[in-house]
Amino acid sequence: MWTHIVLLIVLSICVITDLKNRKIYNIVIFPAMVFAFLFHVLSDGWAGLGFSLLGFTLGLAILIIPFLMGGMGAGDVKLLALVGALQGAEFVFSAAVYMALIGSVMALAIVLFKDGIRERLQFAGFILICLRFRIRPNLQGYWTTGAYPYGVAIAGGAAVCLWLKGWGAG
Template sequence: MVFNVILLIVLAICVITDLKSRLIYNKVIFPALLLSILLHIFFDGLSGLGFSLLGFLVGFSILLIPYFLGGMGAGDVKLLALIGAAKGPMFVLHTSIYMALIGGVLALFILIFSGGAFKRFKYYVYCLFVRKNGVYVPFALTKESMKKTYPYGVAIAGGAVISLIGKAWIL
């Protein structure tokens, strides 16, 4: 129960800061991480420490490759690692599945409702039609379109909340 309260408070703060400034602050993550590890040690001793560290490593490793590829911020990686440290490895695995589903839906909505989505779609259909007739037209991906970001902390928090209240009711 204590870990759920800590997690919900941290998730609420991270969602707000991620929506406002596209940042998840270390001054929120690190104290909660330390508190989670210390509480696991207090309640369960060394086995609690192992449980918390294993959850941390699983959560950290899930988003590490997307971070190195430039598709994820470091705050998102640390937030998922915190979720693992607070609730354990199986919880963070369930969270990551829900997080991916929510993130995909969120990305789809942003793609559809951002400016120029219909224009890009029309361009790609045209390129495919022209390519079918033997003319090569490269896909036009501008640097601006590749720099679009969205607050993935919202998807992480949504996945954690679904895992908290659902007990894997979607899977």
């Protein structure tokens, strides 16, 4: 239960800072990370440490490639790793599935409701034509730039998992 409370507090803070400043701060993540490892070690010894490390590693692994390719911020990677350290590998894997779904809906909404919808639809048609005729278009510039607060999707995925798995579980 304590891990759930810490997780919800951290997720709430990270959603606010990610929406406001597009940042997830280490000052929030690192103390919670220390708590996660200490809590699991003190409650289950070596098995607890293994539980926390496995969750941390899986959370890190899920987002490390998008981060290395420049599509994800380091704060997002650390936040998902924290989710894994607090809740374990099974939880972080499930949360990542919901995170991806929520992130996809967010991206679609941004594309549809951001200025220039007509140009975006024309660009999508252009890409489809290029794919059909195996032409490689130059995708650099306006169409590939822009970020959105993926911490919101991470928090949403973790919150959905907490809700579906039940507050008292874990």
